[in-house]
Amino acid sequence: MKLTNRSTIFEVIDQTWPAEEFHDLSNWKLRKSLNGGKRVSAATSIETPDISDIEFAEDKMTSWRQEKLFMIRSDQNNLDEALKKRGYRFIDPTNIWSISSKTLSLQQVPPVTAFSIYPPLAIQRELWMANGIDSSRMEIMGRVKTPKTTIFGRINAKPAASSFAAVAHKIAMVHALIVDRKCHRQGMGKFVMQKAGDWAYQMGAKNVVALCTKENQSANCFYKSLGMHLIGGYHYRLLKT
Numbered sequence: 001m002k003l004t005n006r007s008t009i010f011e012v013i014d015q016t017w018p019a020e021e022f023h024d025l026s027n028w029k030l031r032k033s034l035n036g037g038k039r040v041s042a043a044t045s046i047e048t049p050d051i052s053d054i055e056f057a058e059d060k061m062t063s064w065r066q067e068k069l070f071m072i073r074s075d076q077n078n079l080d081e082a083l084k085k086r087g088y089r090f091i092d093p094t095n096i097w098s099i100s101s102k103t104l105s106l107q108q109v110p111p112v113t114a115f116s117i118y119p120p121l122a123i124q125r126e127l128w129m130a131n132g133i134d135s136s137r138m139e140i141m142g143r144v145k146t147p148k149t150t151i152f153g154r155i156n157a158k159p160a161a162s163s164f165a166a167v168a169h170k171i172a173m174v175h176a177l178i179v180d181r182k183c184h185r186q187g188m189g190k191f192v193m194q195k196a197g198d199w200a201y202q203m204g205a206k207n208v209v210a211l212c213t214k215e216n217q218s219a220n221c222f223y224k225s226l227g228m229h230l231i232g233g234y235h236y237r238l239l240k241t
Contacts, residue, residue, distance in 0.1 A: 008168075008169040008171070009096060009171070009209065009231075009232065010044070010073070010234075011168065011169060012168045012169055012171045012173050012209070013039060013173065013211070014029075014031075015144070015145070015146050015166070015168035015169075016144055016146065016148070016165075016166035016167070016168055016173040016175065017039055017040065017140055017144075017166075017173070017175050018040065018140065018143045018144060018145075019031035019032060019033045019036075019040040019041065020032055020033045020034070020036075020040070020143070021033075023060075024046065025056070025060065026049075026053055026056050026057070027045055027046050027047040027048070027049045027053045028043050028044065028045060028046060028049070028053070028056070028057045028060075029043065029044045029045075029046055030043050030057065030060055030061070031043065032064050032066070033066075034136075035134075035136035035139075036136040036137060036139070036140050037136075037137070038069060038071070038092065038236055039071075040140060041066050041067070041069060042069045042070055042071040042236060043057045043061065043069065043070050043071070044070070044071045044073075045070075045076065045079055048078060048079070049079060049082075051082070054082065054083070054086065057070070058239075067238060067239070068088070068238070068239035069236060069237070069238050069239075070083055070088070070236065070237045071234055071235075071236055072234060072235055072236065072237055073232075073234050074232060074233055074234065080237065083237040084237070086239070087239060087240050088237035088238060088239050088240070089237065089238055089239075089240050090235060090236075090237060091235065091236045091237070091238050092213050092235060092236050093213065093214045093215075093233060093234075093235040094211055094212065094213050094214065094233055094234055094235065095211070095212050095213075095214055095220060095223075095230055095232075095233050096209060096210075096211060096230070096231050096232045096233055096234075097209065097210045097211075097212060097220075097223040097224075097228040097229065097230060097231070098207050098208070098209045098228060098229055098231045099197070099207065099208050099226060099227055099228040099229065100206065100207060100208075101172060101197050101200040101201040101205050101206060101207060101208050102201055103197070103227060104193065104194055104196070104197025104198070104200070104201075104208055104226070104227075105194070105197040105198040105200070105201040105202075107190075107194045107197070108194075109191050109194045109195050109198070110191065112154065113153060113154060113155065113188075113191050114151055114152065114153045114154075114161075114191045114192050114194070114195035115151070115152045115153075115154075115195070116149045116150070116151060116195060116198075116199045117149065117150050117151075117152050118148060118149045118150055119150075120138075120141075120150040120152070120162070120164075121152060123152075123159045124150060124152050124159070124162040125138060126159075127159055127161070127162045127178060127180055128162055128176060128178060130180070131178040131179075131180060131181070132178070133176045133178060137176055141164050141175075141176070144166045146166050146167055146168045147166065147167045147203050148164070148165065148166035148167070149164075149165055149166075149199055150162060150163065150164050150165070151163045151164075151165065151192045151195045151196050151199070153179070153188045153191055153192045153195075155183055155186055155188055158183075159180070160179060160180050160182075160183035160186070160188045161177075161178060161179040161180065161183065161188040161189065161191075161192045162176070162177075162178055162192075163175070163176055163177035163178070163192050163193075163196060164176045165196045165199065165200065165208075167200065167203050167204075167205045170204060170205050170206045170207075171205055171206065171207050171208075171209055172196065172197075172199070172200030172203065172205040172207070172208045172209070173208075173209045173210070173211075174193065174196050174208060174209070174210045175211075177189065177192060177193070177210070179192075189222055190222075190225075190226065193208075193210075193226055196208060208228075209231075210223055210228070214233075
Protein backbone atom coordinates (compact mmCIF):
# COMPACT_ATOMS: atom_id res chain seq x y z
CA MET A 1 0.00 0.00 0.00
CA LYS A 2 1.56 3.29 -1.11
CA LEU A 3 0.62 6.64 0.34
CA THR A 4 -0.02 9.21 -2.40
CA ASN A 5 -0.63 12.91 -2.04
CA ARG A 6 -4.37 12.34 -2.30
CA SER A 7 -4.42 9.22 -0.19
CA THR A 8 -7.53 8.41 1.79
CA ILE A 9 -5.34 7.84 4.86
CA PHE A 10 -6.12 11.30 6.22
CA GLU A 11 -9.84 10.77 5.66
CA VAL A 12 -9.49 7.50 7.57
CA ILE A 13 -7.85 9.35 10.47
CA ASP A 14 -10.81 11.73 10.61
CA GLN A 15 -13.41 8.96 10.46
CA THR A 16 -11.74 6.61 12.93
CA TRP A 17 -10.60 9.33 15.39
CA PRO A 18 -13.05 12.19 14.79
CA ALA A 19 -13.16 15.70 16.14
CA GLU A 20 -16.25 16.95 17.94
CA GLU A 21 -17.02 19.11 14.91
CA PHE A 22 -15.61 19.48 11.39
CA HIS A 23 -15.88 22.74 9.47
CA ASP A 24 -14.91 23.04 5.81
CA LEU A 25 -14.33 26.78 5.49
CA SER A 26 -12.39 28.72 2.87
CA ASN A 27 -9.42 26.48 1.96
CA TRP A 28 -9.41 24.62 5.28
CA LYS A 29 -10.80 21.65 7.12
CA LEU A 30 -11.04 22.91 10.69
CA ARG A 31 -11.49 20.62 13.68
CA LYS A 32 -13.24 21.85 16.78
CA SER A 33 -12.61 19.87 19.98
CA LEU A 34 -12.19 21.10 23.52
CA ASN A 35 -10.00 18.14 24.45
CA GLY A 36 -8.57 14.98 22.92
CA GLY A 37 -5.24 16.04 21.47
CA LYS A 38 -3.78 17.41 18.26
CA ARG A 39 -5.42 15.02 15.80
CA VAL A 40 -8.88 16.31 16.68
CA SER A 41 -8.04 20.02 16.88
CA ALA A 42 -5.51 20.73 14.09
CA ALA A 43 -6.43 22.54 10.89
CA THR A 44 -5.53 21.02 7.51
CA SER A 45 -5.50 22.71 4.13
CA ILE A 46 -7.85 21.61 1.36
CA GLU A 47 -6.23 23.83 -1.26
CA THR A 48 -2.94 25.76 -1.27
CA PRO A 49 -3.66 28.70 1.05
CA ASP A 50 -2.33 32.25 0.92
CA ILE A 51 -1.50 34.44 3.92
CA SER A 52 -5.06 35.75 4.28
CA ASP A 53 -6.31 32.16 4.35
CA ILE A 54 -3.89 31.34 7.18
CA GLU A 55 -5.12 34.37 9.12
CA PHE A 56 -8.71 33.22 8.60
CA ALA A 57 -7.91 29.81 10.09
CA GLU A 58 -6.02 31.42 12.98
CA ASP A 59 -8.94 33.69 13.79
CA LYS A 60 -11.39 30.81 13.77
CA MET A 61 -9.23 28.69 16.10
CA THR A 62 -8.81 31.69 18.42
CA SER A 63 -12.59 32.18 18.52
CA TRP A 64 -12.89 28.54 19.63
CA ARG A 65 -10.20 29.09 22.31
CA GLN A 66 -7.99 26.48 20.66
CA GLU A 67 -4.28 26.59 20.04
CA LYS A 68 -3.21 27.74 16.58
CA LEU A 69 -2.27 24.33 15.26
CA PHE A 70 -1.87 22.93 11.74
CA MET A 71 -1.27 19.37 10.52
CA ILE A 72 1.17 19.34 7.59
CA ARG A 73 1.45 16.48 5.10
CA SER A 74 4.78 15.65 3.49
CA ASP A 75 3.76 17.25 0.17
CA GLN A 76 2.86 20.62 1.73
CA ASN A 77 6.25 22.31 1.78
CA ASN A 78 4.91 25.75 0.83
CA LEU A 79 2.41 25.78 3.69
CA ASP A 80 5.05 24.46 6.07
CA GLU A 81 7.46 27.24 5.12
CA ALA A 82 4.77 29.92 5.39
CA LEU A 83 3.87 28.80 8.90
CA LYS A 84 7.53 28.63 9.90
CA LYS A 85 7.97 32.26 8.83
CA ARG A 86 4.98 33.22 10.98
CA GLY A 87 6.68 31.78 14.07
CA TYR A 88 5.13 28.34 14.15
CA ARG A 89 7.32 25.63 15.61
CA PHE A 90 7.75 22.12 14.21
CA ILE A 91 6.36 19.42 16.53
CA ASP A 92 5.44 15.73 16.64
CA PRO A 93 6.63 14.33 13.29
CA THR A 94 4.58 11.15 12.91
CA ASN A 95 5.10 7.93 10.96
CA ILE A 96 2.28 6.05 9.22
CA TRP A 97 2.73 2.26 9.31
CA SER A 98 0.73 -0.25 7.26
CA ILE A 99 0.39 -4.00 6.79
CA SER A 100 -2.01 -6.28 4.94
CA SER A 101 -4.82 -7.34 7.26
CA LYS A 102 -4.61 -10.85 5.82
CA THR A 103 -0.90 -11.07 6.64
CA LEU A 104 -1.49 -9.89 10.19
CA SER A 105 -4.50 -12.17 10.67
CA LEU A 106 -2.54 -15.29 9.68
CA GLN A 107 -0.32 -14.92 12.74
CA GLN A 108 -1.67 -17.10 15.54
CA VAL A 109 -2.76 -15.57 18.83
CA PRO A 110 -2.54 -17.85 21.88
CA PRO A 111 -5.95 -18.93 23.25
CA VAL A 112 -7.73 -16.63 25.75
CA THR A 113 -5.10 -13.92 25.20
CA ALA A 114 -6.81 -11.24 23.07
CA PHE A 115 -10.49 -10.49 22.53
CA SER A 116 -12.50 -8.18 20.26
CA ILE A 117 -15.01 -6.34 22.47
CA TYR A 118 -17.31 -3.36 22.07
CA PRO A 119 -18.19 -1.39 24.08
CA PRO A 120 -14.96 -1.58 26.08
CA LEU A 121 -15.00 -3.18 29.51
CA ALA A 122 -14.56 -1.13 32.65
CA ILE A 123 -11.16 -2.76 33.19
CA GLN A 124 -10.05 -1.57 29.74
CA ARG A 125 -11.00 1.98 30.66
CA GLU A 126 -8.97 1.62 33.84
CA LEU A 127 -6.00 0.35 31.82
CA TRP A 128 -6.22 3.28 29.44
CA MET A 129 -6.52 5.82 32.25
CA ALA A 130 -3.52 4.30 34.04
CA ASN A 131 -1.45 4.45 30.84
CA GLY A 132 -2.08 7.95 29.53
CA ILE A 133 -5.34 7.56 27.57
CA ASP A 134 -7.73 9.91 29.34
CA SER A 135 -11.51 10.20 29.22
CA SER A 136 -11.42 12.71 26.34
CA ARG A 137 -9.76 10.07 24.13
CA MET A 138 -12.37 7.51 25.13
CA GLU A 139 -15.09 9.99 24.17
CA ILE A 140 -13.50 10.13 20.70
CA MET A 141 -13.99 6.36 20.40
CA GLY A 142 -17.67 6.81 21.16
CA ARG A 143 -18.02 9.37 18.34
CA VAL A 144 -16.84 6.97 15.62
CA LYS A 145 -19.67 6.06 13.22
CA THR A 146 -17.87 3.40 11.17
CA PRO A 147 -17.39 -0.26 12.24
CA LYS A 148 -15.28 -0.31 15.39
CA THR A 149 -14.04 -2.50 18.21
CA THR A 150 -11.59 -2.63 21.05
CA ILE A 151 -9.02 -5.34 21.62
CA PHE A 152 -8.56 -6.50 25.21
CA GLY A 153 -5.40 -8.41 26.05
CA ARG A 154 -4.84 -10.67 29.05
CA ILE A 155 -1.87 -12.61 30.37
CA ASN A 156 -1.99 -15.14 33.19
CA ALA A 157 -5.71 -14.36 33.48
CA LYS A 158 -4.92 -10.70 34.30
CA PRO A 159 -5.67 -7.56 32.25
CA ALA A 160 -2.61 -6.53 30.29
CA ALA A 161 -3.38 -4.45 27.19
CA SER A 162 -6.03 -2.55 25.28
CA SER A 163 -6.49 -0.83 21.93
CA PHE A 164 -9.20 0.71 19.76
CA ALA A 165 -9.70 0.03 16.04
CA ALA A 166 -12.11 1.23 13.40
CA VAL A 167 -12.55 0.74 9.65
CA ALA A 168 -13.08 3.32 6.91
CA HIS A 169 -12.36 3.06 3.17
CA LYS A 170 -11.34 -0.59 3.71
CA ILE A 171 -8.52 0.51 6.01
CA ALA A 172 -8.50 -0.42 9.69
CA MET A 173 -6.72 2.10 11.87
CA VAL A 174 -5.50 1.16 15.34
CA HIS A 175 -5.52 3.85 18.02
CA ALA A 176 -4.82 4.01 21.75
CA LEU A 177 -2.71 0.86 21.90
CA ILE A 178 -1.30 0.45 25.38
CA VAL A 179 0.36 -2.40 27.23
CA ASP A 180 0.31 -2.09 31.00
CA ARG A 181 3.76 -1.37 32.40
CA LYS A 182 3.67 -4.55 34.48
CA CYS A 183 3.19 -6.63 31.32
CA HIS A 184 5.90 -5.27 29.03
CA ARG A 185 8.17 -7.66 27.10
CA GLN A 186 5.69 -10.52 27.18
CA GLY A 187 4.38 -10.26 23.62
CA MET A 188 1.10 -8.56 24.50
CA GLY A 189 1.45 -5.74 21.99
CA LYS A 190 1.99 -8.27 19.22
CA PHE A 191 -1.00 -10.36 20.27
CA VAL A 192 -3.28 -7.31 20.41
CA MET A 193 -2.18 -6.19 16.93
CA GLN A 194 -2.63 -9.69 15.55
CA LYS A 195 -6.16 -9.81 16.95
CA ALA A 196 -6.81 -6.39 15.43
CA GLY A 197 -5.61 -7.78 12.11
CA ASP A 198 -7.98 -10.73 12.40
CA TRP A 199 -10.91 -8.43 13.19
CA ALA A 200 -9.98 -6.08 10.34
CA TYR A 201 -9.78 -8.94 7.85
CA GLN A 202 -13.19 -10.22 8.94
CA MET A 203 -14.59 -6.71 8.44
CA GLY A 204 -13.28 -6.57 4.86
CA ALA A 205 -10.42 -4.15 5.50
CA LYS A 206 -7.44 -4.64 3.20
CA ASN A 207 -4.87 -2.97 5.43
CA VAL A 208 -4.19 -2.24 9.07
CA VAL A 209 -2.59 1.14 9.77
CA ALA A 210 -1.04 2.63 12.90
CA LEU A 211 0.34 6.09 13.66
CA CYS A 212 3.45 6.65 15.75
CA THR A 213 5.51 9.74 16.57
CA LYS A 214 9.05 9.45 15.25
CA GLU A 215 10.54 10.07 18.68
CA ASN A 216 8.87 6.92 20.04
CA GLN A 217 11.66 4.63 18.90
CA SER A 218 10.48 1.54 20.77
CA ALA A 219 7.01 1.73 19.21
CA ASN A 220 8.42 2.27 15.72
CA CYS A 221 10.69 -0.76 16.17
CA PHE A 222 7.67 -2.73 17.37
CA TYR A 223 5.60 -1.93 14.28
CA LYS A 224 8.53 -2.77 12.03
CA SER A 225 8.98 -6.11 13.83
CA LEU A 226 5.37 -6.99 12.97
CA GLY A 227 6.23 -6.66 9.29
CA MET A 228 4.54 -3.29 8.89
CA HIS A 229 5.82 -0.87 6.26
CA LEU A 230 6.43 2.85 6.61
CA ILE A 231 4.17 4.46 4.00
CA GLY A 232 4.27 8.14 4.85
CA GLY A 233 4.02 10.72 7.57
CA TYR A 234 3.01 14.16 8.72
CA HIS A 235 3.89 16.73 11.38
CA TYR A 236 2.33 19.70 13.12
CA ARG A 237 3.09 23.40 13.29
CA LEU A 238 2.12 25.13 16.55
CA LEU A 239 2.35 28.89 17.09
CA LYS A 240 4.89 29.75 19.75
CA THR A 241 3.45 31.47 22.81
